[in-house]
Every structure is written in C-alpha cells, then in structure tokens.
Amino acid sequence: MMTATRTQQEIEQDVANIDRTLSTISETRSSLQHFIRTIKKNPNGPTYIHQFSEGLNKIKRDLNRQSVEVENLKVALEYAQQVAQVNAFDWPAIKEIMNKETTNNEGQVDTQVETKKETGNTVKTEVDRLYSELSSIVLEKHQTGSSKDHDNVPIDFITSHFSQWMNSNKHQHHHISGKFLEQEQSITTGSTCCLQISVHKVLTATMDLEYHYPSDSLIIHRYEIKGPKENKPFWKESKYNVFQKITLIAARAFEDMTLLSAREALLGLLDWLSSYHHLFTAPCHRCQKRLQYDSPQYKHLPPVIRTWVQRKNATDIPITSTTVTTPLSSPTKNEPTTDHQGITGLPYHIRCFNTTV
Missing domain, CATH: 3.10.110 (Ubiquitin Conjugating Enzyme)
Structure with missing residues (x-):
C-alpha cells in the first residue's frame, strides 16, 4: 500500500536531486584522481604537504556532501519502490538492457583492474609516509633565525x-x-x-x-x-x-x-x-x-x-x-x-x- 503520493513537480525535483547526486559522485571521483596525481609529484616540493592536505580535505568534503544528498533521496527512492510494487514493470527486459550495457563495459573495466590495484597501493604507501611526516611537522616557533614571513604568522x-x-x-x-x-x-x-x-x-x-x-x-x-x-x-x-x-x-x-x-x-x-x-x-x-x-x-x-x-x-x-x-x-x-x-x-x-x- 502506498503511504503517500507525490506531485509532478515533486517528482521532477526528485529527478533533479538524483542527477545532482550523480554529479557529486562524479566530482568525488575527479577529486580522487586529482589527489592521486598530487601524491605522485615530487614530495620534496615546497607546497607538496599543503597540496596533500587540501586534497584529502576536498575528498572528505565531497564524501560528506554525497552522504547528505544520498540521505535525503530516501523519500524519493521509497516512493519509487512503492510505485514499482504496484505496477507491472517488465523487469526482465529492463535487466536485459542493463546487462548489455554492463557487458559492453566489462572489457574496459578488466584492463583497468591491475592499474587500479597498483594505484591503490601507491596511495596507501604515500599516505602512510606523509602522515608520518605530518605528525612531526608541528614545530615550536623559532625565536631567532626565522624568515620574515614566518615571524608574521x-x-x-x-x-x-x-x-x-x-x-x-x-x-x-x-x-x-x-x-x-x-x-x-x-x-x-x-x-x-x-x-x-x-x-x-x-x-x-x-x-x-x-x-x-x-x-x-x-x-x-x-x-x-x-x-x-x-x-x-x-x-x-x-x-x-x-x-x-x-x-x-x-x-x-x-x-x-x-x-x-x-x-x-x-x-x-x-x-x-x-x-x-x-x-x-x-x-x-x-x-x-x-x-x-x-x-x-x-x-x-x-x-x-x-x-x-x-x-x-x-x-x-x-x-x-x-x-x-x-x-x-x-x-x-x-x-x-x-x-x-x-x-x-x-x-x-x-x-x-x-x-x-
């Protein structure tokens, strides 16, 4: 039994919210790719640690926003599930179409598995090393010999x-x-x-x-x-x-x-x-x-x-x-x-x- 109905305007807004959530997922993926490129740079660069920290924070913000958006899609998804239960959708045909799309992408996915594993190992190793460095970067302010910019902080x-x-x-x-x-x-x-x-x-x-x-x-x-x-x-x-x-x-x-x-x-x-x-x-x-x-x-x-x-x-x-x-x-x-x-x-x-x- 359907617990509530939604107007055409509400359904259109639901679709827009779902599209926005998918966009957020894409942004999160882009942030992760940018972060991977960052950690592969020369770790001795003067801005490396700050870029690393900003990259992690960007991924965290994207994931937080994604969790909020997904949380607020529950009402729309529950309604969609109720509609699906009371209507005779041709699920086998829908499933067949989805399987064809998945099959077309399987070859490309398989060729990327090893690369992703290697990238994951690289990220883990670099994160462990940088966290070790970041844990020791908190320094007491030098009383003498510090640069002019650092004195002004x-x-x-x-x-x-x-x-x-x-x-x-x-x-x-x-x-x-x-x-x-x-x-x-x-x-x-x-x-x-x-x-x-x-x-x-x-x-x-x-x-x-x-x-x-x-x-x-x-x-x-x-x-x-x-x-x-x-x-x-x-x-x-x-x-x-x-x-x-x-x-x-x-x-x-x-x-x-x-x-x-x-x-x-x-x-x-x-x-x-x-x-x-x-x-x-x-x-x-x-x-x-x-x-x-x-x-x-x-x-x-x-x-x-x-x-x-x-x-x-x-x-x-x-x-x-x-x-x-x-x-x-x-x-x-x-x-x-x-x-x-x-x-x-x-x-x-x-x-x-x-x-x-």
Whole structure:
C-alpha cells in the first residue's frame, strides 16, 4: 500500500536531486584522481604537504556532501519502490538492457583492474609516509633565525578570536562554554588546535581546526557533534538521531563557512553552533511546530536546521533540503514577510526548509 503520493513537480525535483547526486559522485571521483596525481609529484616540493592536505580535505568534503544528498533521496527512492510494487514493470527486459550495457563495459573495466590495484597501493604507501611526516611537522616557533614571513604568522589566531567572541555580547553567549582539548600550536603555515564547544544542556561539538596563514583560511580537519553527556569514541556517530542529523547538516555548513576568510569562518562557526541553544524549544520558522516526522530512520525531530551566512558572491546554491543554506522563502500566513538572506540561526525542519527554497 502506498503511504503517500507525490506531485509532478515533486517528482521532477526528485529527478533533479538524483542527477545532482550523480554529479557529486562524479566530482568525488575527479577529486580522487586529482589527489592521486598530487601524491605522485615530487614530495620534496615546497607546497607538496599543503597540496596533500587540501586534497584529502576536498575528498572528505565531497564524501560528506554525497552522504547528505544520498540521505535525503530516501523519500524519493521509497516512493519509487512503492510505485514499482504496484505496477507491472517488465523487469526482465529492463535487466536485459542493463546487462548489455554492463557487458559492453566489462572489457574496459578488466584492463583497468591491475592499474587500479597498483594505484591503490601507491596511495596507501604515500599516505602512510606523509602522515608520518605530518605528525612531526608541528614545530615550536623559532625565536631567532626565522624568515620574515614566518615571524608574521600569529601563533594564537584561533585562541584570541575565540576569547574575543566569548567576551563580546556576554548576555548572548551565557549558554556557551568552550575549552581547548589541545592548545593552539604553531606550525610552518599557521597554527592548529582542538576546540570543544558546549551548548548548555543541548550539545557538544569537538573540532580539529587549522589556521592557514598563507591563504587566510580556516580548515576543519574533523569534527563530532553529540549529546552533552554522551561518551563515545571520536570516530563513532552519536546514538541519538537528532545529533546524527545535525552532523550531516554540519558537513555542508562547514564547507560553506570555510570559503570565507579565516576570521569570518571562525566567527560564523561559533555563531552557528551557538544558535542551537534553543534546539529543543524553538518552533520551526515556517510551520511554527516543534516536532515533525522526518523519515523512517530518524522518526520525529525538532527543527534541526539553523541557517548561516554565506559569502555574498556565492552562486552555487542547490535547491534541495540537504544543502542547508540561508533560505529565501516566500511569505506565508504563518511567516513574517522578511528577507532571511544573511541571518544566522533561523530554525527549520528539513521538510519545511525544502519548501522555502
């Protein structure tokens, strides 16, 4: 029995979302190929380690975006499965066509197997070697004999801006606390640290951050978002659906924020996390409800989206609920007539946000 129907417009949007996801998969493949070419270059080059790090981060961002897009295709795919069950599709004929397409490509795939194995071994060997080098690249700042450029690199960029943010508008940040699990350390291109942000009785976010001085950018190497009293290893996801969903949303949020300058990215990140202080109490900006059914996996959730500010010239803004950007919505009877562009922290259910873009 079909649980829901979808309009022609929704089906067309589903097709567009599937096409976008396939495009993301293609981009991920291209990123991997570029990364492979990078690691085959001369490892003694002056920018080799930075290119290696950027390549890994690009692949990670692509995979995060891909996971978010795939997650939000579930409703469309479930509907497609229901339609297939109630209609007499000629599956043998469809399968035969697919088998022919696969057979035509088998020869080409077979000739590439050995090359891919060799490439995989090369990548693994190079990753192991570079991680060994990267683990020893954190150096104390030389007091003498350093170059002029290195002397100008601030060694406490993240620490100082975090302190300034905490001291500004204290009445707004009273529900936020933060501590450095690893103090900020100077490296050849800037500084690194591990920062933990706690939103009182709501969530805890832990992030490995790097300030890259030459490009004036903030790099988020890894992060986790969990419940305030939840104990788990860094690499495991939260046991709570709401924080699993926010973690997926954070993948796109952080990708957008790190396109800004380092200072704007850091302050935007702190403002965005701070806006979750009323996660369980604030109603959705559109439907004015506190709970909404999300999916069979996540059940009912509060408004897990919080909008964030993007750079003004950003043009690549996909129109799906997975790409959680600051929405421009058409006013409704329950929603004030306001331009939301540039506003940080507006709460939305995912389905409600999807109807505003």
